[in-house]
Amino acid sequence: MSDTIRDIASECGVDFEEEPDAIVLDHFKPVSIENDIDHSFVAAYPSITSSVILGEPHIKAPILFAGVAHSVAPANNMVIKVLTGSPTAYSANPRVQLKESPALTGSSVGLVSAVQARNNARVIISGSLALFSNRFFTSAVKNAGVSSSHMFGNQQFVIELSKWVFHERGHLKAVNIHHHKVGDTKEPTMYRISDYLEYSMEIYEWTLNGWSPYLANDVQVQFYMMSPYVLKTMEHNGQGHYSTSFQVPDVYGVFQFKVEYNRLGYTGLSLSKQIPVRPFRHNEYERFIQAAYPYYSACFSMMFGFFVFGLAFLYHK
Numbered sequence: 001m002s003d004t005i006r007d008i009a010s011e012c013g014v015d016f017e018e019e020p021d022a023i024v025l026d027h028f029k030p031v032s033i034e035n036d037i038d039h040s041f042v043a044a045y046p047s048i049t050s051s052v053i054l055g056e057p058h059i060k061a062p063i064l065f066a067g068v069a070h071s072v073a074p075a076n077n078m079v080i081k082v083l084t085g086s087p088t089a090y091s092a093n094p095r096v097q098l099k100e101s102p103a104l105t106g107s108s109v110g111l112v113s114a115v116q117a118r119n120n121a122r123v124i125i126s127g128s129l130a131l132f133s134n135r136f137f138t139s140a141v142k143n144a145g146v147s148s149s150h151m152f153g154n155q156q157f158v159i160e161l162s163k164w165v166f167h168e169r170g171h172l173k174a175v176n177i178h179h180h181k182v183g184d185t186k187e188p189t190m191y192r193i194s195d196y197l198e199y200s201m202e203i204y205e206w207t208l209n210g211w212s213p214y215l216a217n218d219v220q221v222q223f224y225m226m227s228p229y230v231l232k233t234m235e236h237n238g239q240g241h242y243s244t245s246f247q248v249p250d251v252y253g254v255f256q257f258k259v260e261y262n263r264l265g266y267t268g269l270s271l272s273k274q275i276p277v278r279p280f281r282h283n284e285y286e287r288f289i290q291a292a293y294p295y296y297s298a299c300f301s302m303m304f305g306f307f308v309f310g311l312a313f314l315y316h317k
Contacts, residue, residue: 001068012115013076014125017069017104021093024069024109024127028088031064032142038094041066043141044111046157047084052170052265053114054082055160061153063111064136067128070110071103078115080264082124082161085109114165120267122165132158163208170265171206172214177271179257182245190276191248192284199234199257200243203269213240222258223249224272252279 006016023040030039043062046054063083069091072079084107091104104110112131115123130136137155163169180187182196191197199221205214219242223230229249234242254276261269288296 009070009125012123012125013079014070014072014110014113014115016127017071017091019091019093021095022068022091023094024065024067024085024089024091024111025094026086026089029086040094042085042089043152044083044086044089047081047107048264050265053080053161053164054157055163055169059153059156059160061150061156062141063157064131064139064152064154065111065128066130067111067126069104070113070125070127071108072110072113078117080114080116081107081110082114083110083112083157085111112161114161116267118268120171122167124161124165164265167206167267168208169206171267172261172269173204173206173211174259174269174271175202175204177201177273179273179275190278192278192280193248193250193252195248196245197248198243198245199232200241201234201259201271202240203242204240205266213238215240216263218263219259219261222256222260224256224258225251225253228258229255248277252277 001016001020009016023038024042025039026042027039029043030036031041031043033041042065044065045062046059048054049058051058065083069085072081085105087106089106089109090102091109092098092102111128112124112126115125117123126132131154136152137158139152139154141150141152178187178201179197179199181191182198203214203216203219204211213236215236215238217233217236219234219236221232221234221244222228223246229251230246232244232246234244236242254274257271257273257275259269259271
Protein backbone atom coordinates (compact mmCIF):
# COMPACT_ATOMS: atom_id res chain seq x y z
CA MET A 1 0.00 0.00 0.00
CA SER A 2 1.38 3.40 -1.00
CA ASP A 3 2.06 6.19 1.47
CA THR A 4 -0.47 8.35 -0.38
CA ILE A 5 -3.29 5.89 0.28
CA ARG A 6 -2.25 5.60 3.92
CA ASP A 7 -2.19 9.39 4.30
CA ILE A 8 -5.65 9.77 2.74
CA ALA A 9 -7.06 7.09 5.04
CA SER A 10 -5.36 8.70 8.04
CA GLU A 11 -6.96 12.06 7.18
CA CYS A 12 -10.31 10.25 7.29
CA GLY A 13 -9.59 8.82 10.75
CA VAL A 14 -8.55 5.32 9.66
CA ASP A 15 -5.08 3.84 10.21
CA PHE A 16 -4.05 0.86 8.12
CA GLU A 17 -1.80 -1.88 9.49
CA GLU A 18 1.76 -0.54 9.77
CA GLU A 19 3.39 -3.85 8.83
CA PRO A 20 3.70 -3.70 5.00
CA ASP A 21 3.12 -7.42 4.44
CA ALA A 22 0.48 -7.97 7.13
CA ILE A 23 -2.92 -9.31 6.06
CA VAL A 24 -6.05 -10.51 7.83
CA LEU A 25 -5.88 -14.17 8.88
CA ASP A 26 -8.30 -16.57 10.53
CA HIS A 27 -7.17 -20.14 11.22
CA PHE A 28 -10.28 -21.18 13.14
CA LYS A 29 -12.89 -20.20 10.56
CA PRO A 30 -11.08 -20.39 7.24
CA VAL A 31 -12.86 -20.20 3.91
CA SER A 32 -12.04 -23.11 1.61
CA ILE A 33 -10.32 -21.47 -1.32
CA GLU A 34 -7.78 -23.18 -3.56
CA ASN A 35 -4.12 -22.53 -2.71
CA ASP A 36 -5.04 -20.56 0.42
CA ILE A 37 -2.46 -22.11 2.73
CA ASP A 38 -2.30 -18.98 4.92
CA HIS A 39 -6.06 -18.83 5.65
CA SER A 40 -6.09 -15.26 4.32
CA PHE A 41 -9.63 -15.56 2.91
CA VAL A 42 -11.94 -14.76 5.79
CA ALA A 43 -15.70 -14.54 6.17
CA ALA A 44 -17.23 -11.75 8.21
CA TYR A 45 -20.67 -10.41 8.99
CA PRO A 46 -21.68 -6.72 8.98
CA SER A 47 -21.15 -5.14 12.39
CA ILE A 48 -24.11 -2.76 11.97
CA THR A 49 -27.77 -3.33 11.15
CA SER A 50 -28.54 0.11 9.77
CA SER A 51 -31.00 -0.14 6.89
CA VAL A 52 -29.90 3.33 5.76
CA ILE A 53 -26.35 2.15 5.05
CA LEU A 54 -26.86 -1.52 4.16
CA GLY A 55 -30.44 -1.45 2.91
CA GLU A 56 -33.25 -3.90 3.44
CA PRO A 57 -33.59 -6.81 3.84
CA HIS A 58 -30.59 -7.14 6.12
CA ILE A 59 -27.61 -9.03 4.78
CA LYS A 60 -27.58 -12.50 6.33
CA ALA A 61 -24.89 -14.15 4.21
CA PRO A 62 -21.22 -13.76 5.22
CA ILE A 63 -18.97 -11.34 3.37
CA LEU A 64 -15.82 -12.75 1.77
CA PHE A 65 -12.73 -10.64 2.45
CA ALA A 66 -9.06 -10.89 1.57
CA GLY A 67 -6.82 -7.94 2.29
CA VAL A 68 -5.39 -5.51 4.82
CA ALA A 69 -6.81 -4.56 8.21
CA HIS A 70 -7.20 -1.09 9.63
CA SER A 71 -8.00 0.41 13.01
CA VAL A 72 -10.31 3.22 14.11
CA ALA A 73 -9.90 5.35 17.22
CA PRO A 74 -12.77 4.64 19.66
CA ALA A 75 -13.32 8.36 20.23
CA ASN A 76 -13.81 9.04 16.52
CA ASN A 77 -17.54 9.40 15.92
CA MET A 78 -17.13 10.27 12.24
CA VAL A 79 -16.14 6.71 11.27
CA ILE A 80 -18.59 3.81 11.23
CA LYS A 81 -17.24 0.26 11.34
CA VAL A 82 -19.33 -1.51 8.72
CA LEU A 83 -17.40 -4.79 8.55
CA THR A 84 -15.05 -6.13 11.22
CA GLY A 85 -13.17 -9.35 11.76
CA SER A 86 -14.53 -12.40 13.58
CA PRO A 87 -13.44 -13.07 17.19
CA THR A 88 -10.68 -15.39 15.91
CA ALA A 89 -9.33 -13.09 13.20
CA TYR A 90 -6.09 -11.14 13.52
CA SER A 91 -3.68 -9.13 11.40
CA ALA A 92 -0.13 -10.34 10.86
CA ASN A 93 2.49 -11.28 8.28
CA PRO A 94 1.96 -14.99 7.54
CA ARG A 95 5.64 -15.40 6.57
CA VAL A 96 6.94 -14.22 9.94
CA GLN A 97 6.65 -16.17 13.18
CA LEU A 98 4.80 -14.19 15.83
CA LYS A 99 6.73 -13.47 19.01
CA GLU A 100 3.99 -11.42 20.68
CA SER A 101 0.26 -10.91 20.40
CA PRO A 102 -0.89 -9.03 17.29
CA ALA A 103 -1.99 -5.44 17.74
CA LEU A 104 -5.26 -5.99 15.88
CA THR A 105 -7.43 -8.93 16.86
CA GLY A 106 -11.13 -9.78 16.87
CA SER A 107 -13.55 -6.91 16.38
CA SER A 108 -10.70 -4.38 16.44
CA VAL A 109 -9.73 -5.66 13.00
CA GLY A 110 -11.41 -3.18 10.69
CA LEU A 111 -12.22 -4.54 7.23
CA VAL A 112 -14.59 -1.94 5.76
CA SER A 113 -15.41 1.42 7.33
CA ALA A 114 -17.64 4.31 6.32
CA VAL A 115 -16.80 7.95 6.94
CA GLN A 116 -19.21 10.87 6.92
CA ALA A 117 -17.55 14.25 7.40
CA ARG A 118 -19.07 17.33 8.98
CA ASN A 119 -19.92 18.66 5.52
CA ASN A 120 -21.76 15.34 4.84
CA ALA A 121 -19.11 14.11 2.37
CA ARG A 122 -18.98 10.31 2.39
CA VAL A 123 -16.05 7.91 1.98
CA ILE A 124 -15.80 4.13 2.04
CA ILE A 125 -12.45 2.69 3.13
CA SER A 126 -11.78 -0.98 2.41
CA GLY A 127 -8.61 -3.00 2.83
CA SER A 128 -9.61 -5.35 0.02
CA LEU A 129 -10.06 -4.75 -3.69
CA ALA A 130 -11.05 -8.38 -4.21
CA LEU A 131 -14.15 -7.78 -2.07
CA PHE A 132 -15.58 -5.83 -5.05
CA SER A 133 -14.58 -8.37 -7.68
CA ASN A 134 -16.85 -10.60 -9.77
CA ARG A 135 -15.00 -13.61 -8.39
CA PHE A 136 -16.12 -12.83 -4.86
CA PHE A 137 -19.62 -11.91 -6.10
CA THR A 138 -20.10 -15.39 -7.53
CA SER A 139 -18.29 -17.42 -4.87
CA ALA A 140 -20.35 -19.98 -2.98
CA VAL A 141 -20.10 -20.62 0.72
CA LYS A 142 -18.16 -23.80 1.48
CA ASN A 143 -18.40 -25.83 4.64
CA ALA A 144 -15.63 -28.37 5.22
CA GLY A 145 -14.65 -28.00 1.57
CA VAL A 146 -18.13 -28.81 0.28
CA SER A 147 -19.82 -26.15 -1.86
CA SER A 148 -23.36 -25.09 -1.09
CA SER A 149 -26.04 -23.27 -3.03
CA HIS A 150 -25.68 -20.23 -0.78
CA MET A 151 -23.60 -17.39 -2.14
CA PHE A 152 -21.50 -14.93 -0.21
CA GLY A 153 -23.22 -11.58 0.38
CA ASN A 154 -20.56 -9.47 -1.34
CA GLN A 155 -22.73 -8.38 -4.23
CA GLN A 156 -25.62 -7.16 -2.07
CA PHE A 157 -23.14 -5.65 0.39
CA VAL A 158 -21.32 -3.64 -2.28
CA ILE A 159 -24.49 -2.51 -4.09
CA GLU A 160 -26.17 -1.26 -0.92
CA LEU A 161 -22.98 0.35 0.36
CA SER A 162 -22.45 2.16 -2.95
CA LYS A 163 -25.98 3.60 -2.79
CA TRP A 164 -25.12 5.14 0.55
CA VAL A 165 -21.70 6.51 -0.36
CA PHE A 166 -23.04 8.13 -3.56
CA HIS A 167 -25.88 9.81 -1.60
CA GLU A 168 -28.58 7.72 -3.26
CA ARG A 169 -29.92 6.98 0.21
CA GLY A 170 -29.85 8.65 3.60
CA HIS A 171 -29.63 12.20 2.25
CA LEU A 172 -31.83 14.72 4.07
CA LYS A 173 -32.78 18.29 3.27
CA ALA A 174 -34.81 20.87 5.20
CA VAL A 175 -36.95 23.44 3.41
CA ASN A 176 -39.72 25.97 4.15
CA ILE A 177 -38.38 26.97 7.56
CA HIS A 178 -40.76 29.46 9.17
CA HIS A 179 -41.45 31.01 12.56
CA HIS A 180 -44.16 33.46 13.58
CA LYS A 181 -46.38 34.45 16.46
CA VAL A 182 -49.31 32.22 17.30
CA GLY A 183 -52.31 33.46 15.36
CA ASP A 184 -50.18 35.27 12.81
CA THR A 185 -48.54 34.19 9.53
CA LYS A 186 -45.96 36.93 9.00
CA GLU A 187 -42.43 36.34 10.22
CA PRO A 188 -41.49 39.17 12.64
CA THR A 189 -38.13 40.90 12.89
CA MET A 190 -38.07 40.37 16.66
CA TYR A 191 -40.09 38.87 19.49
CA ARG A 192 -41.10 40.20 22.88
CA ILE A 193 -40.56 38.25 26.06
CA SER A 194 -43.49 35.94 26.93
CA ASP A 195 -44.76 35.90 23.33
CA TYR A 196 -46.18 32.63 22.03
CA LEU A 197 -44.64 31.52 18.75
CA GLU A 198 -44.72 28.66 16.24
CA TYR A 199 -41.76 27.11 14.46
CA SER A 200 -42.15 24.82 11.45
CA MET A 201 -40.07 23.17 8.73
CA GLU A 202 -40.25 20.38 6.16
CA ILE A 203 -37.74 17.53 5.96
CA TYR A 204 -37.36 15.29 2.93
CA GLU A 205 -35.22 12.25 2.23
CA TRP A 206 -33.74 11.39 -1.15
CA THR A 207 -34.61 7.93 -2.44
CA LEU A 208 -34.18 6.27 -5.81
CA ASN A 209 -37.64 7.57 -6.72
CA GLY A 210 -36.94 11.19 -5.75
CA TRP A 211 -37.60 13.25 -2.63
CA SER A 212 -40.01 11.68 -0.16
CA PRO A 213 -41.17 12.89 3.28
CA TYR A 214 -38.86 11.97 6.14
CA LEU A 215 -40.74 10.76 9.20
CA ALA A 216 -39.17 10.66 12.66
CA ASN A 217 -40.22 11.39 16.22
CA ASP A 218 -36.91 12.76 17.48
CA VAL A 219 -36.45 16.05 15.60
CA GLN A 220 -35.88 18.82 18.13
CA VAL A 221 -35.54 22.59 17.97
CA GLN A 222 -33.65 24.75 20.46
CA PHE A 223 -34.28 28.37 21.37
CA TYR A 224 -30.69 29.15 22.12
CA MET A 225 -28.64 31.97 23.67
CA MET A 226 -25.32 30.76 25.10
CA SER A 227 -27.32 27.70 26.19
CA PRO A 228 -30.73 26.32 25.21
CA TYR A 229 -33.54 28.07 27.08
CA VAL A 230 -36.18 26.00 25.29
CA LEU A 231 -35.83 22.49 23.84
CA LYS A 232 -38.90 21.11 22.10
CA THR A 233 -39.55 17.91 20.15
CA MET A 234 -41.34 18.68 16.92
CA GLU A 235 -44.40 16.79 15.70
CA HIS A 236 -45.02 15.85 12.07
CA ASN A 237 -48.19 15.43 10.07
CA GLY A 238 -47.06 12.34 8.16
CA GLN A 239 -46.11 14.42 5.10
CA GLY A 240 -42.72 15.65 6.27
CA HIS A 241 -44.04 18.86 7.88
CA TYR A 242 -42.69 19.39 11.41
CA SER A 243 -43.96 22.04 13.80
CA THR A 244 -44.07 23.04 17.44
CA SER A 245 -45.05 26.02 19.57
CA PHE A 246 -43.69 27.46 22.80
CA GLN A 247 -43.52 30.64 24.87
CA VAL A 248 -40.55 32.95 24.60
CA PRO A 249 -38.62 32.89 27.91
CA ASP A 250 -38.62 35.91 30.20
CA VAL A 251 -35.09 36.82 29.10
CA TYR A 252 -34.24 39.35 26.43
CA GLY A 253 -31.23 39.24 24.11
CA VAL A 254 -30.22 37.74 20.76
CA PHE A 255 -31.53 34.17 20.44
CA GLN A 256 -31.22 31.50 17.77
CA PHE A 257 -33.54 28.84 16.46
CA LYS A 258 -31.22 25.82 16.23
CA VAL A 259 -31.82 22.36 14.81
CA GLU A 260 -28.96 19.87 15.17
CA TYR A 261 -30.09 16.51 13.81
CA ASN A 262 -27.51 13.72 13.45
CA ARG A 263 -28.55 10.11 13.08
CA LEU A 264 -26.59 7.03 11.99
CA GLY A 265 -26.34 6.86 8.22
CA TYR A 266 -28.20 10.10 7.50
CA THR A 267 -26.69 13.39 6.45
CA GLY A 268 -26.71 15.82 9.33
CA LEU A 269 -28.99 18.83 9.53
CA SER A 270 -27.45 21.91 11.13
CA LEU A 271 -29.83 24.85 10.94
CA SER A 272 -29.74 28.15 12.79
CA LYS A 273 -31.57 31.45 12.47
CA GLN A 274 -30.95 34.48 14.63
CA ILE A 275 -33.78 36.51 16.16
CA PRO A 276 -33.67 39.24 18.85
CA VAL A 277 -35.99 39.24 21.87
CA ARG A 278 -36.87 42.58 23.50
CA PRO A 279 -38.36 43.39 26.92
CA PHE A 280 -41.72 45.06 27.48
CA ARG A 281 -41.92 48.73 26.60
CA HIS A 282 -43.00 51.14 29.32
CA ASN A 283 -46.56 51.31 27.92
CA GLU A 284 -46.94 47.56 27.47
CA TYR A 285 -47.03 46.59 31.11
CA GLU A 286 -50.38 45.94 32.80
CA ARG A 287 -51.84 48.94 34.64
CA PHE A 288 -52.33 46.91 37.80
CA ILE A 289 -50.18 43.87 38.43
CA GLN A 290 -51.75 41.12 40.51
CA ALA A 291 -48.51 40.42 42.31
CA ALA A 292 -48.49 44.06 43.53
CA TYR A 293 -51.98 44.03 45.12
CA PRO A 294 -50.57 43.60 48.66
CA TYR A 295 -48.44 46.71 48.13
CA TYR A 296 -51.42 48.65 46.76
CA SER A 297 -53.52 47.73 49.80
CA ALA A 298 -50.64 48.61 52.15
CA CYS A 299 -50.31 52.05 50.55
CA PHE A 300 -54.01 52.90 50.76
CA SER A 301 -54.37 51.47 54.27
CA MET A 302 -51.49 53.68 55.44
CA MET A 303 -53.15 56.73 53.84
CA PHE A 304 -56.45 55.90 55.52
CA GLY A 305 -54.73 55.31 58.86
CA PHE A 306 -52.90 58.64 58.64
CA PHE A 307 -56.20 60.41 57.86
CA VAL A 308 -57.90 58.83 60.91
CA PHE A 309 -54.87 59.63 63.07
CA GLY A 310 -54.97 63.27 61.88
CA LEU A 311 -58.64 63.65 62.83
CA ALA A 312 -58.07 62.10 66.22
CA PHE A 313 -54.98 64.20 66.88
CA LEU A 314 -56.55 67.51 65.88
CA TYR A 315 -60.04 67.25 67.34
CA HIS A 316 -59.69 64.98 70.36
CA LYS A 317 -57.72 65.35 73.53
